[in-house]
Amino acid sequence: MNDDVRADLVLRGGRVHVLDAQDTRAQAIAIGDGRILAVGADTDIEPYIDAGTDVVELEGRAVLPGINDSHLHASWLGGMWPDTVFGAGGPREGALVHDDAQRREAILRAGEVIASLGITSYTEPGIGPGEDDGPTGSFGQPVLDLYRTLDAEGLLRARVNLLLVFGLIDGPARTQAILDGIRDADTTVRDPARFRIAGVKIFGDGIPPMRNAYIHGRYDDGTHGALLLDGGDDDEREAHLRTAIVAAHEAGLQVAVHATGDRTIDVVVDAVRRAVAQHPADLRHYVVHADLLPRDTAPLLAEAGMGATIQAGIAAVTSEWAAAATGGPVPTPDWPARALFDAGVPFTLSSDAPVLPPDWRTEIAAADRLLGPAADARARLHELLRRYTAVPAWQDHAESWKGTLEPGKVADLAVLSDDPDAVGAQGLPTLRIERTYLGGEVVYDAASAPIATGEA
Template sequence: MAASRTADLVLTGGTVLTFDAEDREARALAVADGTVVAVDDVDGLIGPDTEVVDLAGRTVLPGINDSHLHGAWLGAMWPHTLFSGGFGGGEEGTAGPLVADAAARRAAILKAGDVAAALGITSYTEPGLGPGEDEGQTGCFTSAVLDEYAALANEGLLRARVTVLRLFGILDGPSSLADFQRGLADDIPSTDPRVLKVNGVKIFADGIPPMRSAWTHHCYTDGTSGHLLVDGEQDEERVANLRRMIDIAHRRGDQIGVHATGDRSIEVVVNAMADAIAEHGPLGRHYLIHGDLVSGEVLRRLPGLGIGLNTQPGIAAATGPWLAAALGDDVLRTAWPLRDAFDLGVPVCLSTDAPVMEPDWRRAIAAAAQWMDVSGPEAMRQLLRAYTVTPAYQDGAESWKGSLAVGKVADLCVLDTNPLTVAPADLPGVGVTTTYLGGKVVFQS
């Protein structure tokens, strides 16, 4: 598979987990002009100017893609997270927005890039930037943040590839059909789509079960069952407006990511997506965000519709007791059915939702394995693909990233131990030694 050229970089003497269609494992990898030019057959590509890296037994895998990570918010808060007591902002007593001006926005995004690089993350999705949050409390989700991302991308300063969903309502709050339609008409910044791409839109269908704001067929302990966050006087009007949003965005070819956690809201969302697909064709790779109470009936529909599930096992592990307190142990036993989703062939992406949780994908995979009660190399491979291959598919970028094959970008995460040889619970102890973005080092321990 070698190309007839000299490589800029050759990594050899270790294990290369390609996650390609055959799930091949190799011993070496060659890179030229930021792309993979050979796997295994690298000797003829080494010239006098080739940097040859002896892996010394380390393992290379595709760069990690955290498909739901709030970069600007993470950069503004880190090392705090919501679950570590850093709600809203960084230091205790901080007043006003976390990022109040262009300099603060830039600093937050750049810091998020540093945090991501140190974890082997080479791509992430910023799930919700736009005018709905222009007056928001934190300043981390505004249109100006998207503009700053674009400026950094055009200056060559981003340290990860970023996918963006636009947001026309309030984060974790209400939205209106009128604002949604108005926002869709806004211009999108012009950038290299392999560096920064606005893929579509995010909609908040409901809240979350522990706050009794997810819309569910079950009753909470206080007798309520939640409702949709989309505007409307009654359920019927709210459902109609949500369906209209989904239909409009789908016809435009926008990807649609819907925050939906209650079983009732998830059913409405999937029905609306299915109807849009049936009427207009499969125009976007839509997905459910979180999907806490997704039912088995709905899960079985998702593969045929091409609808994905983007979920955060760390949040499931942390908030399970809160969900049980709100809805009971019986509901908890069927919540976050990750194992069923994988078994059914649903396109599953694992993510962290940082800075809600820390942005460490290794801990998320360990939490997923524990939640699913799985172990062994095949389970680890499946979970790693949910952080590499499937997120690239979610991004619409599987042709050029997400696995290691000739012609794909050389986004690489180098680990000190082969993750297929360790128990999931021990994965957080596996160190990231080097991160390459397009064949260039962006982190080295």
């Protein structure tokens, strides 16, 4: 180390999970100017301490990289909280927010909730003019404008990646509106490390339990679902989806497509492969949900440089509903995760809050259950934790500066009451979030500002 370098903050005497590919562990971490200076044994960090250093004695507690929920509807979450779609309160009818004051309050409320869960980054997956007349009031252009305002005021309590939407959330879209939106998209921001407009969200289809996911086979009622883009028949709608994906790629925008049906997923992957072949670029397009991912398609995602974001908690709730709709057996209990693992696709775990609470602990526990017994439980836990930290940083094009606790990266941290290794994946929900740091600054402290986090 440079003898002149001194830490503003040191956390020592604990279990520091770097969550790099090598599964590095340490006792202590030194932080200066919002970035990680060093990790190592307590003795390694001692030289970074002087009279001005804030030293936190962990006393065996654990430190993880700040959690990154790669699919979290924060504006919607704040409008519903503490209710969730699958929770005791259930979905609400009509508008959740009616004016800018309520929208602002909803975003800020969501910020408090996610900070209390150790979340320091999230993707807001679908905000923009396509939802200006949407029923909830939670997704339109005014919400995007408020995000810009709150960022300028320094009031966002997490790093936000936002995807623009030019059609209704979970509803139909006009292809021309998507193309016009892509052409006119304003992605300029003050500081992309704090608030970034990453690209565009396209809703490809519905969901299998509702029989409106677009599938190769047939549902029990004889239908096969349909794409949500306009068109006179399946072929035209498929062509329109391909056109929209290629247009976004050529504009340099990351594309995230809600795609649950196997036929939708195949159309999306085909479109991305064509776009990348014609205009090579590392934009990291990805599939959202991927419920009925064909096993043969998974390697094609990897070849195209694509990712996926999937939700274990939702899969656990809905798999039998999907099986009833498709008239087949309950889908394989490891849902698409096993195929994605085997193909080497950089997929993330996420909550899709407020469908369920944005609690990564319960999501990882659910993922572990769906995957079944592990030959190496510690190695699996490490991989699942990375799907909430390092891999979403890749999705954000930010793996060089966040997502792991390596020197030089931002000091986004979650302090837990105990070591995840000590309790295992199934014990994660028993761990308390004791403190959350964003860029080395405390944004949540359980001792002084507890936040109710709703149902487990």
